[in-house]
Amino acid sequence: MSAHHSRSQFQRHFRRDEAHVPFSIDGIAYSGRRGDTVLVAIMSATDRLRLSEFTAEPRAGFCLIGACQDCFVTLACGRRVRACTTPLEAQMAFVTRERGNE
Amino acid sequence: MIRRFSADVAIVGGGLVGSSAALALRKAGLSVILMDKGFCGAQASGVNYGGVRRQGRSVAQLPLSQRAHQIWPRLKELIGIDGEYQRSGHLKLARKPEDFARLEQYAETVKPFGLNLELFTGAMAKTRFPWLSGNVAGASFCPDDGQANPRLVSPAFAKAARDAGAIVLEQTAVHAAVRTSDGFALQAGTDCEITCHFLINSAGAWANKIATDFDEPAPLSRIYPSMVVTEPLALRLPVSLGEEGGGFYCRQVQRGNYIMGGGRGYALIDPDFSRPSTAAALAVMKRATTLFPHLAGAHVIRFWSGTEGQLPDNNPVIGRSGTTPGLFHAFGFCGAGFQVAPAVGAILCDLVTSGETATPIAAFSIERFHNMPPQHNKKKGTHNEMVE
Amino acid sequence: MNDTLPPVIVGAGPAGICAAKTLVAAGLRPIVIDEGFRAGGQIYRRPFVDDGRSATDLYGSEAAKATRLHREFDGLLPSIDYMPQALVWNIAGNELHLMADGKHHQIGFQNLILSTGATDRILPFPGWTLPGVYTLGAAQTALKVQGCTIGRNVVFLGSGPLLYLVAWQYVKAGGNVAAVLDTAPFSAKLNLLSAFRFDPRLVLIGMSYAARLVSRGVKIRYNVRPTRVDGSQYVEGLSFKSGTKVHSIACDAIAYGFALRPETQLADLSGCTFRFDDRDRTWLPVTDEAGRTSSQGVYLAGDGSGIAGADAAEISGELAALALIQDSGTTVDPGRMSALVKARRRKAGLRDILEKAFPFPDNWFDQIPGYTKLCRCEEVTVSTVIDTINGGELRELNRLKALSRSGMGRCQGRMCSAAMAEVLSATQHLKLADIGRLRAQAPVKPLPLLLQEGGS
Ligand SMILES: Cc1cc2nc3c(=O)[nH]c(=O)nc-3n(C[C@H](O)[C@H](O)[C@H](O)COP(=O)(O)OP(=O)(O)OC[C@H]3O[C@@H](n4cnc5c(N)ncnc54)[C@H](O)[C@@H]3O)c2cc1C
Numbered sequence A: 001m002s003a004h005h006s007r008s009q010f011q012r013h014f015r016r017d018e019a020h021v022p023f024s025i026d027g028i029a030y031s032g033r034r035g036d037t038v039l040v041a042i043m044s045a046t047d048r049l050r051l052s053e054f055t056a057e058p059r060a061g062f063c064l065i066g067a068c069q070d071c072f073v074t075l076a077c078g079r080r081v082r083a084c085t086t087p088l089e090a091q092m093a094f095v096t097r098e099r100g101n102e
Numbered sequence B: 001m002i003r004r005f006s007a008d009v010a011i012v013g014g015g016l017v018g019s020s021a022a023l024a025l026r027k028a029g030l031s032v033i034l035m036d037k038g039f040c041g042a043q044a045s046g047v048n049y050g051g052v053r054r055q056g057r058s059v060a061q062l063p064l065s066q067r068a069h070q071i072w073p074r075l076k077e078l079i080g081i082d083g084e085y086q087r088s089g090h091l092k093l094a095r096k097p098e099d100f101a102r103l104e105q106y107a108e109t110v111k112p113f114g115l116n117l118e119l120f121t122g123a124m125a126k127t128r129f130p131w132l133s134g135n136v137a138g139a140s141f142c143p144d145d146g147q148a149n150p151r152l153v154s155p156a157f158a159k160a161a162r163d164a165g166a167i168v169l170e171q172t173a174v175h176a177a178v179r180t181s182d183g184f185a186l187q188a189g190t191d192c193e194i195t196c197h198f199l200i201n202s203a204g205a206w207a208n209k210i211a212t213d214f215d216e217p218a219p220l221s222r223i224y225p226s227m228v229v230t231e232p233l234a235l236r237l238p239v240s241l242g243e244e245g246g247g248f249y250c251r252q253v254q255r256g257n258y259i260m261g262g263g264r265g266y267a268l269i270d271p272d273f274s275r276p277s278t279a280a281a282l283a284v285m286k287r288a289t290t291l292f293p294h295l296a297g298a299h300v301i302r303f304w305s306g307t308e309g310q311l312p313d314n315n316p317v318i319g320r321s322g323t324t325p326g327l328f329h330a331f332g333f334c335g336a337g338f339q340v341a342p343a344v345g346a347i348l349c350d351l352v353t354s355g356e357t358a359t360p361i362a363a364f365s366i367e368r369f370h371n372m373p374p375q376h377n378k379k380k381g382t383h384n385e386m387v388e
Numbered sequence C: 001m002n003d004t005l006p007p008v009i010v011g012a013g014p015a016g017i018c019a020a021k022t023l024v025a026a027g028l029r030p031i032v033i034d035e036g037f038r039a040g041g042q043i044y045r046r047p048f049v050d051d052g053r054s055a056t057d058l059y060g061s062e063a064a065k066a067t068r069l070h071r072e073f074d075g076l077l078p079s080i081d082y083m084p085q086a087l088v089w090n091i092a093g094n095e096l097h098l099m100a101d102g103k104h105h106q107i108g109f110q111n112l113i114l115s116t117g118a119t120d121r122i123l124p125f126p127g128w129t130l131p132g133v134y135t136l137g138a139a140q141t142a143l144k145v146q147g148c149t150i151g152r153n154v155v156f157l158g159s160g161p162l163l164y165l166v167a168w169q170y171v172k173a174g175g176n177v178a179a180v181l182d183t184a185p186f187s188a189k190l191n192l193l194s195a196f197r198f199d200p201r202l203v204l205i206g207m208s209y210a211a212r213l214v215s216r217g218v219k220i221r222y223n224v225r226p227t228r229v230d231g232s233q234y235v236e237g238l239s240f241k242s243g244t245k246v247h248s249i250a251c252d253a254i255a256y257g258f259a260l261r262p263e264t265q266l267a268d269l270s271g272c273t274f275r276f277d278d279r280d281r282t283w284l285p286v287t288d289e290a291g292r293t294s295s296q297g298v299y300l301a302g303d304g305s306g307i308a309g310a311d312a313a314e315i316s317g318e319l320a321a322l323a324l325i326q327d328s329g330t331t332v333d334p335g336r337m338s339a340l341v342k343a344r345r346r347k348a349g350l351r352d353i354l355e356k357a358f359p360f361p362d363n364w365f366d367q368i369p370g371y372t373k374l375c376r377c378e379e380v381t382v383s384t385v386i387d388t389i390n391g392g393e394l395r396e397l398n399r400l401k402a403l404s405r406s407g408m409g410r411c412q413g414r415m416c417s418a419a420m421a422e423v424l425s426a427t428q429h430l431k432l433a434d435i436g437r438l439r440a441q442a443p444v445k446p447l448p449l450l451l452q453e454g455g456s
C-alpha cells in the first residue's frame, strides 16, 4: 500500500477533545486521541489498516473484539500488534507492506 | 446386510505408504481394496512437517530414499498435482563443534550415494545463507532435498488410487484378519467382509495389531512430534532446515507461513489423538527467534501434533512376514517416512507382483525382532530422533 | 497440594462476575482471568477512558444492571486475584496456559469455570471483507468503548436482536442509519408476542427499537438478501434483493451479523464432550442444568455454553459456582439452586422464541456467487470450497479444512466455520449434525513468537 487515503472511515462522536496522540503511517504524521485503540486511531485517520496477504485487497478489521484477527498491523521496529485490542501509544510508527514484518 | 469384497490385494491403512502401494498395484493390473479406519492421509502422512529429505538418513535407508527421490518430481503425472513439492535444498545445522564433526563424518560416509552434500563452517554458512543468525558451528547442505505439502500429497495418492480403480473404504477399520487356504479373510467396518490373496499391513502406528495377530509382534511404540506454524510472512527462508540432534527444524511455505517443529507432544485419553506440548512449542519458538531475528515480531497461529510409529533401531519394518506367506508389512518409520513412502509403495508392489525387489531392504525385515525380549516393547522414542 | 488450589474463572462478563461473587460469598478466593482491559464482558464492556457518557448513554435500558455488575466486580477486587489483559490460550490436563504482559504463565487448577462468552455469527457475501464492513458487535463496540461510529452513513443488515438495538444506539449517538435490512420476513417478528409471558419487559424494549427507528425516519426492510457490497476499495453502497427486485442503497459502512456463536475452544481443549444443537446449528459442550461438564472440575457458564443472553449468563454464572461449591463438599441452599435452574429454563424458553423471531437465513448459499471469499484469513472462495468437497467426496469438516485451507488461518475458523458447515452440508446433502466440527487447536488466538517464560 503506498497511496494514503485522507478519507477517514470512522467518525468520532465522543472524546473529540481528548489530548492528541501523535503517530505515523509510512512516515506520514497523524494524530489520535487519548484512549484510542490502534484500530480506531488509524481508521479515524484513513480508510484501511493493511493489505491482505494473498490478494492484496484492503482490510480494516472486522469484529473489534479480538476474535477475527483481521487487524494485525506492523510497527517499524518489526513488532506486530492486533490493532483493535492494543492501546495507541505516542510515536507509534506503522508500516504497511504487502506481507507481515518484512 | 453384509458387504462382501474380494481383491488380489487388501491394504490396511491409507497413509502415504498404503495409498502409494495401492496406486502402484493398480497400475500393475492387480485389483486392490484399500481401507482406512479414518480418512486416507489424515494421520501421520497428512499432518507431518513436510520434509522431503535424504540427508541425515542411515546408510541402510539411502537406497530406498534414492528410489523415492526419483518419484517425487513425477507427482503431477502420478497423482495430478505437484503437492507443492520443491527441491529447495535441505540445510543441516550444527550448534556445537562436535555436532559439526558428526556432519563432516556423515558426509564422508554417504559419499558413494551421491547426495552432493556441501559443508560450511559457521562463518561460511552465514555468508552463504545470510538470513541465518545465532550460534551455528557449521552446516551441511543437500541442494536436491526439499519439501512438500503433506496435507495435499497424501490424500491425493489415495484419490489417484481410487481413480485408477482401487476400492477405497474410509471410516472402515479392519478388526480381524485370518489366513485362509488361498489368502486372507478380513472383517472391517460395521459390515464388510473381504477376501484377498495378499495382505499389506501399512497401518502406521497401529500396525502392531495385525503383526501380533500373525504371531510376530514388533517393539513398536508411538511418538507425537510437536509442530508450530506462524502467520504468513514475507518470503525469506528458501531452504528446509534442521538442527543436528533433531531439536529444531523449520521451513517456509510459498504462502509465507513458517512451519517449525521440535520436541514431542503427548497422547490424549483416546491415544489416536495427540496434542502438541507447550514446553516443546515454546522451545521451538525461542530457537526460531535466535536463528531468524527477522521473526521477532511475528505470531504463531497454531500448534499440532501427529501419531507416528517408532522402532528401537530407528529403522522401519518393510518386507514379507516371517510367519505368514502373502502378508507384507510396512510400518514404523520413526518420524521420517514421508520422503520414503512413495518408494515403499513401489517396493510393496514389487514384492506382491514378483516376490522380490531390486531395492535393498534386508535391514528392515520384521524378523530382526523375532525372539526379542518383551521389555524392548516398552522403549520410548527419545528426544534425539530426527523428525522431518 | 492439589486441594489448596484456588478455583479459576476464565472470562469476566456477567457470567464470570456472578460466578466470582458466589465463590467469594462462600469464602473462596478465585482467580479471575480476562482478556479485556476492564471487566464487564461484551454487553457491559467499559470505555477505555471516561468520555463523559453516563451509564444510560452507554447501556440504555440495561444501565442499572451494568452499573450494578461493575460495582459488584470492583467490590470483589480485594477478595479475588484478578488478571486483566490475560489470554488463556490452552488447557492441557489440569493446567491453564496463558499470556499476560507478553509472557507465558501456567496455572494449575482443580476447579475451573469457563465463561468465555460469544462472538458474532457471520455468513459471507460478496464484498464482506471490504473496509467499512463490520460485524454488528463491532459496530456496537466502536461506539460503546471508543465513542466512534464505523462510518457516516451505516446500513444495518442481518438477523438477531442486536440488529435493531445497535441501529438505535447509532441513531441515539448522532450517527446516520441508512437503513435496517432484516433478512427475516416481517411475519417472523410475530413470534415475539408469544415471548411476552417469559419476559414482557425485554420484549417491549426490543419491539420499541424498531418503532423508534421508524419514528426517526429510518427505513426498515424485511426478507432481504444482500447481493454485494458496492465499491472496490471501501464501502460505497449495498446491493440487495427484496422479493424479486434488486435494489441499491448508498452507504459508507455496513454492520451485519446473524446473532452469536459461542466461544467453545477452551471447553474443547479441556476435553468436554460436545453435542449438536439443532436450534443454534452448532456443537455445544454437554452440561447439566448447573453447568457441570463431562470433564471433572470443569464448569461452564454464560453464552460460551450456548447463547442465552446476559441475564441468563448471570444466572448460569451463579449456578456454576454453586455446583462447584457443592461438588467440593460444602452444602449449598437447595432452594436457591432450584430457583436458579427454573429461572434459567425460562430464559431458555425465551431464547427459543427469539430464534424464531430472528431466524438464521438457512437458504443463504442458494444465492451466494462462487467468487465470494468464504474464509477471510486464507482468502478461500466458496467455489474452491465446493470444488474441494466434490473433488475429494468430502463429508467431514476437518478434512475440508485440511484440503481447502478454509478455517486454517489466524482466526481458527471463528469467522468461517459456520459458513463452511452450511456449504458442506448443502453440497453433500448431509445434516449439519453429521459432518463433525472443527477441533479446537492451541493457541486459541495468535501468540507472539517472542513469548517469554513468565512463571506459574
Ligand atoms: C508431526 C510429524 C512430523 C513428521 N515429519 C516428517 C518429515 O518432515 N519428513 C518425513 O519424511 N517424515 C516425517 N514424519 C513421518 C511420516 O509422516 C510418517 O513416517 C509417514 O507418514 C508414515 O506413513 P504411514 O502410511 O505408514 O502412516 P500413517 O499416515 O499414519 O497411515 C496409517 C493409516 O493406517 C490407518 N489404520 C490404522 N489402523 C487401521 C486399521 N485397523 N484399519 C484400517 N486402517 C487403519 C490409520 O488411520 C492411518 O491413516 C513426521 C511424522 C509426524 C507425526
Ligand SMILES: Cc1cc2nc3c(=O)[nH]c(=O)nc-3n(C[C@H](O)[C@H](O)[C@H](O)COP(=O)(O)OP(=O)(O)OC[C@H]3O[C@@H](n4cnc5c(N)ncnc54)[C@H](O)[C@@H]3O)c2cc1C
Pocket (backbone or CB within 6 Å): A065, C010, C011, C012, C013, C014, C015, C016, C033, C034, C035, C036, C040, C041, C042, C043, C044, C086, C087, C088, C089, C115, C116, C117, C118, C119, C120, C136, C137, C138, C140, C141, C162, C165, C260, C263, C266, C301, C302, C303, C304, C308, C309, C310, C311, C313, C444
Ligand atoms: C460484541 C458483542 C456485543 C454485544 N452486545 C450486547 C448488547 O448490547 N446487549 C445484549 O443483550 N447482548 C449483547 N451481546 C451478547 C452478550 O455478550 C451476552 O449475552 C453476554 O455478554 C454474555 O455474557 P457472558 O458472561 O457469557 O460472556 P461475555 O460477556 O462475552 O464475557 C466473556 C469474557 O470472557 C473473556 N474471554 C473469552 N475468552 C477468553 C480467553 N481465552 N482468555 C481470557 N479471557 C477470555 C472475554 O474477554 C470476555 O470479557 C453482545 C455480544 C457481543 C459479542
Ligand code: FES
Pocket (backbone or CB within 6 Å): A060, A061, A062, A063, A064, A065, A066, A067, A068, A069, A070, A071, A082, A083, A084, A085
Ligand atoms: S478487528 Fe477482529 S481481531 Fe481486531
